[in-house]
Amino acid sequence: MTAPDFARLGAGNIVAFIADIFQRRGADSYLGEPVTMSQHMLQAALLAENARAGDALVAAALLHDIGHYTSEFPPDAQDQGIDNRHNEAGAAVLAPYFPKSVTDCVRHHVPAKRYLCATDPDYFARLSDASVLTLKLQGGPMDAAEVAAFRRLPNLDDIVRVRVWDDEAKVAGRTTSPFEHYQPLLQRLVDAHRQDRAVV
Numbered sequence: 001m002t003a004p005d006f007a008r009l010g011a012g013n014i015v016a017f018i019a020d021i022f023q024r025r026g027a028d029s030y031l032g033e034p035v036t037m038s039q040h041m042l043q044a045a046l047l048a049e050n051a052r053a054g055d056a057l058v059a060a061a062l063l064h065d066i067g068h069y070t071s072e073f074p075p076d077a078q079d080q081g082i083d084n085r086h087n088e089a090g091a092a093v094l095a096p097y098f099p100k101s102v103t104d105c106v107r108h109h110v111p112a113k114r115y116l117c118a119t120d121p122d123y124f125a126r127l128s129d130a131s132v133l134t135l136k137l138q139g140g141p142m143d144a145a146e147v148a149a150f151r152r153l154p155n156l157d158d159i160v161r162v163r164v165w166d167d168e169a170k171v172a173g174r175t176t177s178p179f180e181h182y183q184p185l186l187q188r189l190v191d192a193h194r195q196d197r198a199v200v
């Protein structure tokens with residue numbers, strides 16, 4: 001089999017491109033957690049599927065941490081996200097191919113932790129040690145004005161659901177489906193998004 005040509009990313013090869021990242025970089029450790037990056041993202045997708053979430057939410061759960069790999073994307077894509085944190089960077093590299101229902105959940109999954117710490121007394125107690133540590137770096141719990149602004153996001157419920165799956169997707173040894181299982185779902189979203197953009 002010849003290696004895929006990713007010189008030009010588009011709707012026809014973005015899913016294969018992401019699959020290639022999972023394959024080459026998936027074994028990277030997920031800092032301070034007992035799972036690898038790919039195990040973490042595949043577990044998040046499995047939790048979304050088990051909750052009977054729609055395609056966009058399953059994709060968001062699967063791809064929420066893709067921003068850790070923006071250096072894999074071509075330079076023009078990196079420019080859009082390189083100065084941002086991994087959530088903003090991930091949303092930026094996905095935005096040309098996936099709908100806002102996916103990229104909003106990716107973009108807000110870090111602030112969602114700060115939101116839940118401020119609004120759900122039980123939430124903080126459920127965070128892993130590594131996640132408590134990064135909370136500090138991420139700005140700590142939101143203040144009242146930040147909470148009010150976050151509540152105005154139109155897809156707040158979906159954003160919070162992805163965040164909770166993110167937190168739960170850290171179980172050593174949990175069996176998941178391989179990335180390939182999600183490729184048709186991802187391609188459906190990419191194709192629908194391309195058509196929507198063409199119509200506009």
Ligand SMILES: [Fe+2]
Nearest residue numbers: 040064065166
């Ligand atoms: Fe994550």
